[in-house]
Amino acid sequence: MTKLSPLSVPYRVLQRGGSIAFALVFALASGASSIPFLGLAGPIAFVVLAALIILLVVAYELAYYRRYEYELTTDTFDIQSGVVARRNREIPLRRIQNVDISRNVVQRVLGVAAVDFETAGGSETEAAIRYVSFEEAKRLQGEIRRLKRGAEDPAERETEPASELFALSDRELALVGALSFDFRVPGILFVLGSGSFPILSTAVPDGGGFPVVVGGLLFLFVVVVLFSWAAGAVLAIVNYYGFRLLRTGDELQYERGLLQRYDGSIPLDKIQTLTVEDNPLKRYFDYATLYIETAGYAPGQGGGGRGSQAAVPLATRPRVEQLANDIESFGAPEFQRPPRRVRRRYAARYLIGLGVVTALLFGVDSLLAQSLPWFGTAVLLPLVPFAAHVKWKHRGYWLGDDHVVTRNGVLKRQIKVVPYYRIQTVIDSRTIFQRRWKLATVTVDTAGSLSLTQQDAAAVDVDVQTAAKLRGTLEERLRSALAARRSASRSGGTRTATLSEGRTEEPTDGVPAAEDRETDVSEDDPPTAESDPETERGSNTEAGGEAESTETRDPG
Amino acid sequence: MNSLHPRVQVVWIGRALFLAGVVGLVVVAVDRLAVSLPALVPPAVILFVAVVGVVHALLRYRLWGYEVREDSIYLERGVLTRVRTVVPFVRIQHVDSSRGPVERVLGLATTVVYTAGSRGADVSVPGLTPDGADDLRERLRRLAIRAESEDAV
Numbered sequence A: 001m002t003k004l005s006p007l008s009v010p011y012r013v014l015q016r017g018g019s020i021a022f023a024l025v026f027a028l029a030s031g032a033s034s035i036p037f038l039g040l041a042g043p044i045a046f047v048v049l050a051a052l053i054i055l056l057v058v059a060y061e062l063a064y065y066r067r068y069e070y071e072l073t074t075d076t077f078d079i080q081s082g083v084v085a086r087r088n089r090e091i092p093l094r095r096i097q098n099v100d101i102s103r104n105v106v107q108r109v110l111g112v113a114a115v116d117f118e119t120a121g122g123s124e125t126e127a128a129i130r131y132v133s134f135e136e137a138k139r140l141q142g143e144i145r146r147l148k149r150g151a152e153d154p155a156e157r158e159t160e161p162a163s164e165l166f167a168l169s170d171r172e173l174a175l176v177g178a179l180s181f182d183f184r185v186p187g188i189l190f191v192l193g194s195g196s197f198p199i200l201s202t203a204v205p206d207g208g209g210f211p212v213v214v215g216g217l218l219f220l221f222v223v224v225v226l227f228s229w230a231a232g233a234v235l236a237i238v239n240y241y242g243f244r245l246l247r248t249g250d251e252l253q254y255e256r257g258l259l260q261r262y263d264g265s266i267p268l269d270k271i272q273t274l275t276v277e278d279n280p281l282k283r284y285f286d287y288a289t290l291y292i293e294t295a296g297y298a299p300g301q302g303g304g305g306r307g308s309q310a311a312v313p314l315a316t317r318p319r320v321e322q323l324a325n326d327i328e329s330f331g332a333p334e335f336q337r338p339p340r341r342v343r344r345r346y347a348a349r350y351l352i353g354l355g356v357v358t359a360l361l362f363g364v365d366s367l368l369a370q371s372l373p374w375f376g377t378a379v380l381l382p383l384v385p386f387a388a389h390v391k392w393k394h395r396g397y398w399l400g401d402d403h404v405v406t407r408n409g410v411l412k413r414q415i416k417v418v419p420y421y422r423i424q425t426v427i428d429s430r431t432i433f434q435r436r437w438k439l440a441t442v443t444v445d446t447a448g449s450l451s452l453t454q455q456d457a458a459a460v461d462v463d464v465q466t467a468a469k470l471r472g473t474l475e476e477r478l479r480s481a482l483a484a485r486r487s488a489s490r491s492g493g494t495r496t497a498t499l500s501e502g503r504t505e506e507p508t509d510g511v512p513a514a515e516d517r518e519t520d521v522s523e524d525d526p527p528t529a530e531s532d533p534e535t536e537r538g539s540n541t542e543a544g545g546e547a548e549s550t551e552t553r554d555p556g
Numbered sequence B: 001m002n003s004l005h006p007r008v009q010v011v012w013i014g015r016a017l018f019l020a021g022v023v024g025l026v027v028v029a030v031d032r033l034a035v036s037l038p039a040l041v042p043p044a045v046i047l048f049v050a051v052v053g054v055v056h057a058l059l060r061y062r063l064w065g066y067e068v069r070e071d072s073i074y075l076e077r078g079v080l081t082r083v084r085t086v087v088p089f090v091r092i093q094h095v096d097s098s099r100g101p102v103e104r105v106l107g108l109a110t111t112v113v114y115t116a117g118s119r120g121a122d123v124s125v126p127g128l129t130p131d132g133a134d135d136l137r138e139r140l141r142r143l144a145i146r147a148e149s150e151d152a153v
Helices: A008-029 A041-066 A105-110 A134-148 A170-179 A184-203 A209-240 A280-285 A317-327 A341-367 A374-380 A383-393 A432-437 A464-490 A512-518 B008-033 B041-063 B101-106 B130-149
Strands: A069-072 A076-081 A087-092 A096-103 A112-119 A127-133 A163-167 A244-248 A251-256 A261-267 A271-278 A287-294 A308-316 A396-399 A403-408 A413-419 A426-430 A439-444 A457-463 A540-542 A545-551 B065-068 B072-077 B082-088 B094-099 B109-114 B122-128
Touching (some): A008 A041, A008 A105, A076 A127, A112 A134, A134 A261, A163 A308, A170 A209, A170 A308, A261 A287, A271 A317, A280 A287, A287 A317, A308 A317, A396 A464, A457 A464, A464 B082, B008 B041, B008 B101, B008 B122, B065 B130, B072 B122, B094 B130, B109 B130, B122 B130
Antiparallel strands (some): A096 A261, A112 A127, A271 A413, A287 A308, A403 A413, A426 A439, B065 B072, B072 B082, B109 B122
């Protein structure tokens, strides 16, 4: 059994102590130390109390260090921990999807790192080790990777050569900052800031009139734009400094980060969706970003959040498409756009939006003493048909040999590639407005996680008949893709995969959440199910309800 | 296309009326404590919410349908947004049948189908009889097992 790094003790003490110290200083400053009935003894009692707390913290962290042990066996990763309540955990290696290492600046100086184990189905980190030395963290990462591949043969235990697929040059890093402009931010800030109009308008000198107000608004707009650009650039640079993408066998590894450094992995056989993303600025310069979505939780920000990781933060478009095709060979999509009447729908939508804004401005104007140029929105009118056309132009879907590819968005355009065998359910939805236009949206649900900003691959606003056909086709192709994989694995496909194949053959389909059901450590059952994975139960009463559940079989 | 048991409308209408009551309480509170509204407003609001809720519940019942097909289960539902969902049997992780307290009083049950998806993670068929829910659960379970083990191709 291995222990944590000894340096973790002072670091953890500082971490915990930091917040306590802050609270103490705050209390001191606010005069809480002068407890009335103690008089002069008040501050002294306070200092004694503070010292006691510090001692307690140090003692606790020392105990935690001494009582924390872990061990990597051939099938499991065992952790024994806990100061007051002991906890023995055995995590089957099969469940571990990623081993992610992160280090902040202080940790890098000390040479320690935090290790997170991610599984496919959880909504939070399965296990977190705080802190081991960086070399030990790398060793764990490599060992688990090898053991998962079932490398029994000692000869295979040599370090597999990691080939570098992509490294972000300094120039590209600068471009990442420059081009990572979130076009929605200025809009949101503008809307939020518009609440200050009444106050601002009183600052405007009387008699200045229309040009001054417009000038002021423009100035404000430019300031907001520049600010959000700068913020986005700094964030992007901090996140992607020193970005590298490497391939080791059937896994992609990435390194990134300036302040917080991440060493993580993307298992190729867990990939649910590939996303090629760009914005108008990137499109102009012919650049794009590649995101890879796996099932389960991925720590750290800047990758799109939960479950989605930037595989290529920025590269020329052909290069991104090449790399994407290396991972999932989908070919060159020829998108089918929605019917042309959809443009009229978008134009109507924008006109209504403009109308609402104008009405709001008019209302504000009539309530205030100052006169607001509520008719200023007329300036945006000629843009409406252009905006509608552009939005329509960038929509599309394509059914490839093995993948369905969808394209949506203008300010943030996403081309999503979903292999047929990753499709979970197909959802056809029609809002009340879509029904009027005889349109529908077909959404492809995958096991990849969904954050607030990401969306599922969807063929949006297609004709209703196309939607019905699409539903049937997708279901059919899912079945044949699954059958093909099943028969391939039965005829003894090997486990190693080249990058161009992109996935290993597995006896069960690569639906990660499913694999968790058959393990003994049942920690990530779906939120509401009361199912026992191994046995069938008769009735299982719970507070207020009666649930009978059945486990079907080895998941597909 | 199978429809749900008519009694599920009682559940939905009940929920709508409950919502109308809550809204009514809020409006009355606003009337007493904050802005004083004309005397007719609270009852009008309650009536409006109740009527809309009841109509929605009835329409919802009419539009709900499910079908166990050859390789998937197909559901149609929704009033404002009509949603049709196809859950292939191979994707079913497991199936639950459950009865909440209101359902037990009314003699109804729900069958829930779980997949590994994110948006369609659980798909429920409410308003079934207890036996119907158990039957559906068993049927789906067998179909799911068969779909997995089938040597297609």
